[in-house]
Each structure stands twice: as structure tokens, then as C-alpha cells.
Amino acid sequence: MAERVLEVSGLSAGYGPAEVLFGVALHLDRGEVAALMGRNGAGKSTTMKAIMGLLTPRAGSVRFAGQDIAGLAPYRIARLGLGYVPEDRRIFTDLSVMENLEVGRRAAPAGRAAWTAERLFEIFPNLAEMRHRRASAMSGGEQQMLTIARTLMGNPEAVLLDEPSEGLAPVIVEQMAEAVLRMKAEGIAVLVSEQDLDFAAAVADRALILEKGQVRWEGPIATLEADEDVRRTYLTV
Amino acid sequence: MELDFVLIQALSGLASASSLFVIASGLTIVFGVTRIVNFAHGSFYMLGAYAAVTIVPWLLEFDRSPTLFFAGVIASALVVGMLGVVMEVLLLRRIYKVPELFQLLATFGVVLIVQDLVLLAWGPVDIAGPRAPGLRHGVYILDQRFPAYELFLIFVGPAVLALLWLLMHRTRFGVLIRAATQDREMVGALGVNQAMLFTGTLFLGAALAGLGGALQIPRVSANAHMDLSVITEAFVVTVIGGMGSVPGAFLAALLIGLLQAFGVLVFPKITLVLAFLLMAVVLVVKPWGLLGKPDVASGRAVLPEGILDPRPLDRFGKVLAGVAVLALLALPLLDDYSVKVGTEVLIFALAAFSLNFLVGNGGIVSFGHAAYFGLGAYGAGMLVTKAGLSMEPALLAAPIAGGAAAALFGFFVVRLSGIYLAMLTMAFAQIAYAVVFQWVEVTGGDNGIVGVWPSRWAASREVYLYLTAALSIAAILFLTRVIRAPFGATLRAARDSAARADAIGIDVRTHRWLGFILAGAAAGLAGGLYAFSKGSIDPTLLSIPLSVDFLSMILLGGIQSVFGPLAGAAAFHAVKDQLMPLTDHWRLLLGLAIIAMVLAFPRGLAGLRRRAA
Numbered sequence: 001m002a003e004r005v006l007e008v009s010g011l012s013a014g015y016g017p018a019e020v021l022f023g024v025a026l027h028l029d030r031g032e033v034a035a036l037m038g039r040n041g042a043g044k045s046t047t048m049k050a051i052m053g054l055l056t057p058r059a060g061s062v063r064f065a066g067q068d069i070a071g072l073a074p075y076r077i078a079r080l081g082l083g084y085v086p087e088d089r090r091i092f093t094d095l096s097v098m099e100n101l102e103v104g105r106r107a108a109p110a111g112r113a114a115w116t117a118e119r120l121f122e123i124f125p126n127l128a129e130m131r132h133r134r135a136s137a138m139s140g141g142e143q144q145m146l147t148i149a150r151t152l153m154g155n156p157e158a159v160l161l162d163e164p165s166e167g168l169a170p171v172i173v174e175q176m177a178e179a180v181l182r183m184k185a186e187g188i189a190v191l192v193s194e195q196d197l198d199f200a201a202a203v204a205d206r207a208l209i210l211e212k213g214q215v216r217w218e219g220p221i222a223t224l225e226a227d228e229d230v231r232r233t234y235l236t237v
Numbered sequence: 238m239e240l241d242f243v244l245i246q247a248l249s250g251l252a253s254a255s256s257l258f259v260i261a262s263g264l265t266i267v268f269g270v271t272r273i274v275n276f277a278h279g280s281f282y283m284l285g286a287y288a289a290v291t292i293v294p295w296l297l298e299f300d301r302s303p304t305l306f307f308a309g310v311i312a313s314a315l316v317v318g319m320l321g322v323v324m325e326v327l328l329l330r331r332i333y334k335v336p337e338l339f340q341l342l343a344t345f346g347v348v349l350i351v352q353d354l355v356l357l358a359w360g361p362v363d364i365a366g367p368r369a370p371g372l373r374h375g376v377y378i379l380d381q382r383f384p385a386y387e388l389f390l391i392f393v394g395p396a397v398l399a400l401l402w403l404l405m406h407r408t409r410f411g412v413l414i415r416a417a418t419q420d421r422e423m424v425g426a427l428g429v430n431q432a433m434l435f436t437g438t439l440f441l442g443a444a445l446a447g448l449g450g451a452l453q454i455p456r457v458s459a460n461a462h463m464d465l466s467v468i469t470e471a472f473v474v475t476v477i478g479g480m481g482s483v484p485g486a487f488l489a490a491l492l493i494g495l496l497q498a499f500g501v502l503v504f505p506k507i508t509l510v511l512a513f514l515l516m517a518v519v520l521v522v523k524p525w526g527l528l529g530k531p532d533v534a535s536g537r538a539v540l541p542e543g544i545l546d547p548r549p550l551d552r553f554g555k556v557l558a559g560v561a562v563l564a565l566l567a568l569p570l571l572d573d574y575s576v577k578v579g580t581e582v583l584i585f586a587l588a589a590f591s592l593n594f595l596v597g598n599g600g601i602v603s604f605g606h607a608a609y610f611g612l613g614a615y616g617a618g619m620l621v622t623k624a625g626l627s628m629e630p631a632l633l634a635a636p637i638a639g640g641a642a643a644a645l646f647g648f649f650v651v652r653l654s655g656i657y658l659a660m661l662t663m664a665f666a667q668i669a670y671a672v673v674f675q676w677v678e679v680t681g682g683d684n685g686i687v688g689v690w691p692s693r694w695a696a697s698r699e700v701y702l703y704l705t706a707a708l709s710i711a712a713i714l715f716l717t718r719v720i721r722a723p724f725g726a727t728l729r730a731a732r733d734s735a736a737r738a739d740a741i742g743i744d745v746r747t748h749r750w751l752g753f754i755l756a757g758a759a760a761g762l763a764g765g766l767y768a769f770s771k772g773s774i775d776p777t778l779l780s781i782p783l784s785v786d787f788l789s790m791i792l793l794g795g796i797q798s799v800f801g802p803l804a805g806a807a808a809f810h811a812v813k814d815q816l817m818p819l820t821d822h823w824r825l826l827l828g829l830a831i832i833a834m835v836l837a838f839p840r841g842l843a844g845l846r847r848r849a850a
Contacts, residue, residue, distance in 0.1 A: 052426055078428035090423040092416040102409060103416045104427045154428050 002029035004063075005158045005189045006051070006082070011060035011070075012213075013050035020046040022213040023060065028158060028189050033180060035200035035221065036193040037235060038210035044193035045087055047210065048160045052084045053077045065157060081109065083156030087163040087193070089147040093136035097127055100135055100146055104153035112155065120149040123182050124175070141172035148179055158189040165199045177202045197235065201225055209234045241379035246498050248378070252387040254494025255394030256449060260467060261474035261486040262401060263445030269418035269481030270438040273329060274337070274656055276344040279468030280351040281317050281443045285450025286459040287359055288313035290366040293454065303371040314448035321443020325436050331836060333435075337656050338602050342792070343835040345785055348464060349828030355461055357822075366454025386455050393452065397445070398487050405483070414438060418481050465781060469667040472660050473512050477519045479529020480656070488527055513668045517649045520661065524653055543732055544597040547720050547799055558800070565706055569699040576698045577770075578814055580705050582807045584767045587709040589790040589806040591759035594716050596788075597796035598725055599752045600732025601651070602659045605666025606760055606787050608646070611779030612669060613639035613761025614768040615680065618689040623679075628692040632708070632765050639761015640754050642669065647753035651746050654735065663781065670779040685775025689768045705766050712759050713803070719755065720799060728752050786813075789831060 006028040014020045020043050028034055036044050049055040051062055053074040062070040069077050078084070092100050101117050108114035121128035124145040130138065135146060144164060151159060161180065165173045180203040183190055194200045200207060200221060207224045209217040211234050217224075224230060264278045293309035324347060332340050372389050375382040405411035413434055417424045425431050450463070457463075474493060478485030493512050500511040525531050550558060568579040588610050595601040616638025617631040646665040653661055673680045680686065695701050719725050731738040731745040738745050768774050777783060786809065794805020817823045 054422060054426060074422070074425040075428050075430050078426055084426045086423065086426075090420050092419050092423075094415055094419055095412065099412045099415070102412050103424060103429070106428050150427065 002032070004028070005030050005065065006191070007061075007063045008047075008051060009061055011047070011050055011062060012058045013046055013055050014058065015046075015055075020213050021050060024050075024210070024213065024215055026191075026208050026215055026218075028191050030157075030189055031184065031187050032206065033184050033190045033192060033204045035204035035207045036191055036210060037195065037197070037200060037207055037224075039195070039235065042210040043213040044210055045162055046213075048084065048162050048191070048193060051077075052082065052160060054084075078154060078156075079106070081155070081157035083151040083154055083159040085147050085151045085159060085161045085164065087166060089140075089143050091135045091138075091143045091146055091150075094134065096134055097131045097138075097146060100150050101153050104150035106154040108155035109157075114155055115152045117149075117153075120152060123179055124149055141168050141175075144168060144172070144176065145179070148176075152183070152188075156188060158191070159183065161190055161192040163193050163195070165194065165196055173199060195235075197225065197231070241381045244379060245381045245383055246502070247495065248383055248391065249387060250495040250498025251394075251491075252390040252494075253497065254490045254492075255390050255392070256452060257470060257474055257494060258394040258487050258490035259397050259452065260446055260449035261471045261478070261490055262397060262483050263442035263449075264471050265475045265478065265481055265483060265486045266401075266414070266445070267438055267442035268475065270414055270421065271329060271333065271435055272337075273333070273340045273344065274472075274480075274660065275442070276341060276468060277324060277347040277351065278442070278446050278471060279464035279466075280348050281321060281446035282450040282467050282471075283355065283459070283461070283463040284320060284351065285313050285317045285447030286366070286453055286457075286463060287355060287364070287450075288316050288447065289451035289454045290364045290459045291359075292316075293451075294367050297367055297370070301370045303369065306367070306369050306371075310448065310451040313451035314444045317447025317450070318440040318444030320447075321439040321441075322436055324443070325439035328832065329435070329439065330432065335835065337659065338596075338788075339835045341604065341659060342785065342788060343832050345781075346828040346831035346835070348468075349782075349824040349831070352461060352464065353822050353825035353828075359459070361461065363458035363460040365458040368455045372455075390452065394487070394490070397448075398483070401483055410434075410437060469664060470512070473516050473664055475526075476657060476660055476664070477516050477526055479523075479526030481530070482526070482528040485526055485528030510668055510672065513664060516661070516664060520657070521649060521652060524657065543600055543796055544593075544720070544729065544799055545797060547598075547725065547729075549721075550800070554800070561803075562706075562710070566703070568702060573698055576702050578811065580698070580702045580770050581767070581814075582810050583702075583705045583709040584763050584770065585787075585790065585810050586803045586806040587712055587766075588760050588763040589787055589794070589802040590713050590716060591756045591763070592787045593791045593794075593796055593802040594720065594759070595752065595756045596791060597798075597802075598720050598732070599728040599749060599756075601749060601753065602662075603650075603753075603756075603784075604659045604663035604788070605669075605781070605784050606662075606756075607781070607783035608662075608666035608669040608779050609639040609643050609757035609760035610764040610767070610783065610787075611673070611774075611776070612642045613764030614774045614778045615673060615686075615764075616761065617765035618686050618768040618774040619680075621690070622686050622688050628690075628695060628769060632762070632769070635765025635768075636758040636762040639764060640758030642761075643754045643757020644750075647750050647757065651749040651753060663784070666779060666781065666784060670776055670781075673779055674776045680776075683776060685773055687773040689772055689774060691769045695769075701770060705770065708762065708766060712762055716755070716759060717799060724748070724751075785831075789827075789834070792834060 004027050009025045011024040012021050024047050036047065038044055046055065050057050053072050057070045060070065061068060064082050065080055067080060069080065092103060098117060126142055127145055127149060135143060138146065164176045177199060180190055180192060192203060204221050207219065207221045208215050217230055217234060260282055264275060267273065267275050289310055292313050293306060296305040296309045299305060328343060328347065332343050369386050372386040374385050376385050376388055405415055413424060413429055417434055421431055474486055474489045478489035492515060496511050496515060504511065519527060565579050565583065568575045592603060592606045595603050613635035617635040620626045620631040620634050621628065650658055650661050674682060690696065691701055695704050727743055727748050731743060731748060735745050764778060790805040790809045791802040793809055794803065795801035816826065820826060
């Protein structure tokens, strides 16, 4: 069996009186890309925030790299090697590209080559041309590249990637897909939340479908592509 | 004006601008990262001065060299920086997530504590510092003598600005501070331990305040009033510059320094008023300050939950209220002292109720409510002593004075929200205080005015108690009617969401302005009643500590309830009246009590915050 990097079970979380997650269970194996799918409001972003500690889980366990991380501060979780790319990007707009990368920089675990700005610029050539530009002067697509690059600077073992293709031009979406595949090639496990089946199919091995705060379907992405019924039940609007 | 005179005036303006910037830069950096407006920043400034008048003379014993003088100044700044670390670890760390009102109060608690500790450590007498070796002479510029030390100060501000720029752009710590100023949660999600970052920031901020204080010792003696006077100016600078913006603070300090240097020629006594006018104009044109950003201040809970359910009292409440009123009326059966305390409790109850009308019902956190109380007192008192009128028209004038001041100040106040609003109310209160304090010919200055006595028929303590009871209770009942009227509901709607209220066609600004005026008038009436109960008035009636007393009363009583503030006022005043004569360290106790009150609120606030997140 493949090595589990991340294992979530019975995860419940919400905002104030509003419950959003009702016992989410999922896992991520080393080096795999899994797509977390589901309609708007199904709980994809909330799941990621709860795993990352940005939202305190109300129940359930979250294990990462062999440790129970539920309830830990986000910075501790990040230091264990879990990266997070938020859906609204949350770029530091007052900072330059290089400074944004600096905020994300952390030493690599022993025995692994660290990500450097130069290596990241190979994946995102656009960024190389604007390394001293203020992030507020970048386009949405460029900001999306920067937010991924910033997280990779922390040399994570696994990355939670929240809706990387949302609102981007098709040519940029293609670059995002390439970036995810490149992460996979580097041995990084990626949980990517996505509404677009084409994007998911291009990058992921496996799909999980969230509906009303629970994982309702799980299987190889090829099966999902073939199964019209499942798609109609959980994905199409 | 001669050219040389203008030049000298400009240079002294630049020197004070420079000093002001050093202090304000620390305040704005701390706010940017922690989002806490640190009242105790003025205390750090004061501690810097006291540390310097202790350390520097000791060092100069070895050798009267400039090197040792400045080594002492730097050492003082570092010592104060460490005190900033202590404050972060012991207090701030626990209150990052509570509403802003509580944060302001908690840091004000630190101000009170430090005031008493400074008196304990250094005594009540001002301590003059040594002058700087090597900079004691005058420099001749266009035949005008200008002190060399002032000239040196002019360069300190830009030097600090340059060093801060290097720190912010060339070091990892600085980059992290700038990132955290924008989105501290994301910085945490990238693996940065915010606790370390915040502690470092407090060290930097407090050290800058300490440096500002230490650099002042050749100019002013270290004294126990330095904290509140400088914090007001530093607040004005950071608000004008935009909270969180260091270059903005520099720009604002320059503007204010020059404005005061030249303003003093035109209006010698009201330079503070000029600074305030500048602030009012800037905030109306640019509500987030010259170089500020709206995202820095918005999206935070200013308040814990306010009044939710303004229904009439249930039977138990009615009985309780009836018993309380009867007990007050029966006080003359006891002794004179009880009558005096009862009268004061009624007056403070009205003041606290009017404040909670703003805070709990309107979501308008006024940090300067004492201004309207005090102006009501002065309005009534001066009519009696200066214009020779009797008590009755003077008591009528008190709410008019309070309401008029609230109309003037409120016009600007209601244009803002959140922390900017709170700071503006406080700045206005400080302006009113400064005017009353400085305009000695009219107001009697620090000594105030004596001989504010009631008319003959109300001269006995008992009759005056009944008069106070009648007017206070009538005013409270009137405000209660307003809270329950559609007007009160509209204020609550605007409190819960100004944008949504706006979207359904409510003129939020005008409603808030009217509410502000009403509360100011009620506070003014309370002030007028207070003046006649004491027989005298003095500037402390407008001071920040009294504003904080009012806030403590409503927090103690509970701002969620309509009548809670009345109980809070009674409890607070009774305890204060009993304890104050027994201790020399009332401020220390009050400061600790305020902090304890803020820390003891955890559950309710946590729930509120989760909803706001």
C-alpha cells in the first residue's frame, strides 16, 4: 500500500453557528494528486482551512506525516511540511515578487533539494520577468502563479491547492495544470480542489466528491469521467 | 516676517516634527502588525525619558563625552524595548482576538499601572536631565542663534526613517512585518510563528517610543504627565498619516510640526486645535489617512455584542428598579455622606447610560464621552459664576452645551468607523480638555472655577438629591423611549451593518449624528448636575481618565443590556468612592481591574469573533 501523507477522518468544522463539514474523511498518498470536487458551498475550501488549522476543527482527527495536527496553529502545520495555497490567493500586494517568495521561504528537509526562486521561475517564466514588481501591479493569473510559487518556497511534502483554475484565462489554466504535474514529478502530494472536471482529469489520479460537508464519492478520475450518473448527481449545476 | 525669523521658526518646527515622528513610527508599526492601538505607547515614551535621566547621568560620571551620552540614550531605548516585550508576552498575546474596544481599555489599564509605578520608582518631582555634551552650544544661522541639539534632532527623524526603511526592505524580519501588516493569518499559514513576529514588533515599537523619550531629556524634564500628552499627538500623527504607514507618519509629523511652529505665531494658545483641524480635514477627505489603506482597519469587530433586546423590563426588573429608586429617595434617612454618594451615582448613571446609548445601541465607540460631560459642567458653571445667572437657566444650558459640542465634533466623528472613530472621539476630547486647560483667563485653567452653587431652594443636599433624581431619571426614561422607538432600532440596524442599512435607504450618517448629539446632550446635563453638586469645576471633568471611567461603568454593567450601565455606574462609583481614600495606588488597582475585566470576558467574545471571521 502507498504511504499515507495525510489522513483525515470525522472532520467537522464551521463558522459561528453555521456547521459546514459533517465528518469529512479523506486521505492523500505520497506523491499523488487527488482532486477534491463538488459544487459551490459543498465545503471544499472549508475542508482545506480546517486541515490547515485556519479554522479550528470541532471534531475529528487530522494526521499529517504521522502526527496528529488537528488543533495545531497554522504555522506549526506549515512547518511540518504541509503547504496551503488559498483560493483568493492572498498575495502580499505591497511586497514585490521576490519579497513574497521570501515570506514563504523555509529550509528544505534534509536530503531534498530546496526550491529556489530561480527553479520556480523555470516553472513560471512570467514571474522571472517581474521579480521586483509590486504584486498589486500583477494580473490575476500572475498572482495565481506567485501564490503557488510562494507556497513551494516552504519546501512542502504536500500541498493543499484551493481552486487554482478559478477565473483564469484558458492559457493560464494550462500553465497551472503543468505546474501541478511538475509538483507531482517532484514528489509532492497535492490535494487540489476543483470544479472543472477537465482540469481535474488533466492533473489528478483520483477524485473525491464533497456534497453537503461529507465525502460522497471516491474513485479513480477515469471512472468519474466515464460515469455520467455520478457527475449529474454531484457536479453538474 | 523677516526671512531669518521664518527660517528659525521652520527649523524648530522640523525639530519637533522629527521627535514626533520617532515616537509615532513605533505606534504605527505596532498597530500595523498587531492591529492594537497601544495606549501604553505614551507610557513607553515616558519610561524612555525616566530611564535616560537615570542612566545617562550615571554614564556621564565616567566621562562627559557625546559617545557616552548617546550610548545612554540607546541603552534607555533598549530597556524600554524589553518592557514592550514584557507587555506583549503578559498581556497583548491574550487579547489579539478580542474586540478593539477591549484592547484599547486593556492598554489604557497599562497606562494607569505605569503611572503609579513611575511615581513609586522616581517620585512625584520632575527630574531634569543632563544636556548633551558637544551639543550644548548655539549655531548661528542668518545671525539667529539656534540650539545645536535642536539641529541634531532635525536629522534624527530622517535617519530613523532611513533605518526603518532598510529594516523593512532589506531584512527578513522587515519583509515579514510588512507581509503581516497586510495579512497576518496568511503569514502564519506559510510557517511563520506570529508570536515571535509580534514580540519582535513590540520590542521595535517600544524601543522607538523609548528613544523618542530619551532624546527629549535635554529639552524637558522627565515628568509623570508625559504619557498622555504625547500619546494624543502620536495618535493624531498616525491617524493623519494612515495607521500602519511609516512614511505616512513621517509626512504627518512634518505637517504637524510646521503647522504648530507657524500656527503659534498666529494663534499662540491653540496650536493643538490646529493639529486637530488638520486631522478633521484629512479624515473627511481621506478617511484612512494620507497614506493609509482601508483594509488595514476594516473587517474587525470593534465591539462585543451590543444591545439586542430593548424590550421593557420584566416584573422582576421592575421591582428591582422600583426598590433602587426608593432606596435612593430614602438616603436622607441615613447621613450626609450617603446623600452625596447617591447624588453622584445618579449623575454618573445618566452619563453612563448616555454613553451606552452610543456604544451598546449605536455601535459608536466613543473614547471621549467625558468631553460632553465636562463641557456641560463648564457651560453651567460659567453661566453661574461669570454671567451671574441662577441655577435653573444654567441647568438648561448644560445639555445645550453638551449637545452643541457633540453636534460639532460628531459631524466629523460619524464619517468614520471602527478604530478611527474611537481615536477621533478621543482626539476631540483632548482638544476640548486642552482648550479648557490652557484658556486660563476664562476657564481658570488647571484650578478650575469655584462657587458653582445651586439656587437657595435647592441648596440643601437632600433637595439637590431629589432634583438630581428627577432630572436624571427623566433623562434616562427619555433615552429609553428613544432606544425603543424606530429611531433606536435604526441605530441598531446601522450598528449591525452600516452597508446593509445604507442599502435599504437609511441615512446612516445623519442618524448617527443625531444619536451622537442626543447622547452628548444627556452627558452635558449630567455634567451640569455634577457641577452644582460639587460647587466647582475643573479640567479633569473632560479628561481621558473620566472617559475611561464611563467606559468601565458600562462594561461592568454590561453593554448588552439597556439598564445594565446604571448598575455598573452605581457599583463602579461606590467602589471607587470607598477604595480611593484608602490607597495611594488607586490607578494601579483600577488598571489591574480593567485588565482583569477584559481578560475575564473570553467565552462570549470568542463566539462573537467566530461569527465575524
